Amino acid sequence: MSKDTSLSQSASLDEMSWQGLTLTQAAADQIQKLTPQGNKHFHISIKVSGCTGYAYVVQLIDAPSDDDIAFESHGCTFYAALTSMPFVDGTEVDYVSQGLNQAFVYHNPKVKNQCGCGESFGV
Secondary structure: OOOOOOOOOOOOOOOOOOOEEOOOOOHHHHHHHOOOOOOEEEEEEEEEOOOOOEEEEEEEOOOOOOOEEEEEEEEEEEEEEEEHHHHHHEEEEEEEEOOEEEEEEEOOOOEEEEEOOOOOEEE
């Protein structure tokens, strides 16, 4: 029997255990620069998007909701939407600079394919 892992799934922490998400030191440093006063929180989720299925959504939120999971990595606390966990569990978030471009990069072991431009992924 397979579990439905659609975005509308109402997962329960009691039903599933998560490896979690981690940050590289570069990602933790960037998040701390984005949230210096501690009045905003870094939040990761996904949305249905693109040609391969899903896209990452990064937001600075005022407060986590009851449906968010807190993670800590390199001294930085951040949050992920519980509904996104079946798609992002085990992901390492990095922050890279290439020339003039800077971006968060996701090393997600669940990704099976990506679109050519890198905007969306499939699991």
